[in-house]
Amino acid sequence: MAFPWMGKQLDCVAFDMDGTLLNSGEFGARAIRLAFESMMAAGELPGLDAPPTEDAIRAQIGKPPYVFYAELLPEPLKHKAMDLHRAASANEKQFLNDGSGKLFDGGRDVLVELKGRGLKLLLVSNCSQDYLDAVVETFVLDELLDFRAAAGRSQDVSKPGELQRGLNELGLKTGIMVGDRVHDGDAAKACGLWFIGCTYGYGPRTELSSADALVDDIRQLPPLLA
Numbered sequence: 001m002a003f004p005w006m007g008k009q010l011d012c013v014a015f016d017m018d019g020t021l022l023n024s025g026e027f028g029a030r031a032i033r034l035a036f037e038s039m040m041a042a043g044e045l046p047g048l049d050a051p052p053t054e055d056a057i058r059a060q061i062g063k064p065p066y067v068f069y070a071e072l073l074p075e076p077l078k079h080k081a082m083d084l085h086r087a088a089s090a091n092e093k094q095f096l097n098d099g100s101g102k103l104f105d106g107g108r109d110v111l112v113e114l115k116g117r118g119l120k121l122l123l124v125s126n127c128s129q130d131y132l133d134a135v136v137e138t139f140v141l142d143e144l145l146d147f148r149a150a151a152g153r154s155q156d157v158s159k160p161g162e163l164q165r166g167l168n169e170l171g172l173k174t175g176i177m178v179g180d181r182v183h184d185g186d187a188a189k190a191c192g193l194w195f196i197g198c199t200y201g202y203g204p205r206t207e208l209s210s211a212d213a214l215v216d217d218i219r220q221l222p223p224l225l226a
Helices: 022-042 054-058 075-097 106-114 131-138 158-171 184-190 220-225
Strands: 012-013 118-124 147-150 173-180 194-198 213-216
Touching: 012 054, 012 158, 022 075, 075 131, 106 118, 106 220, 118 158, 131 147, 147 158, 158 184, 173 184, 184 194, 184 220, 194 220, 213 220
Parallel strands: 012 118, 012 173, 118 147, 173 194, 194 213
Antiparallel strands: none
């Protein structure tokens, strides 16, 4: 099958994190449910008698924190979104430290292989800075990455903007964005990159309709770029 980058010299691959490299659907959902439960027990979420389901939480993965958590709360409690985020982040860091958090099988090997080909690797996520830092430290990714950015660190930044900043800083022009949500496809388009969608992630397949190619497993990526 022909892909639009065939015959062209790629200089980089940019990755989303959650749902693309990081299998956060298990430990992340558990961390967030625990945050709900602890805040409910402390009376900080009045009127709420149960946390959202893990499926509801997974459906939010990939959105910036200030959107992610607000959409999990009813209207009268949306002002508690960032308190919930802080509680969940503490749980996530604990799970990363105790080994509960995992990359998708083969994820790090894919980065190593692409790095070995001379490609520049970028990691651009809608997550918060402390979460990105914790993941990078846990899986020793800095030795593989040429650029990383947390677009969720502020409402004043965006994934397309951070991706473009990385491309500019490294002097890159021709590459691929890999991700599982519509935000990744939008960022790719805004920055003039091709988009490969990850069907194994947390976004509905309809969000990947603009993708130039799809992968059902991160390990399918290197052959597509050969």
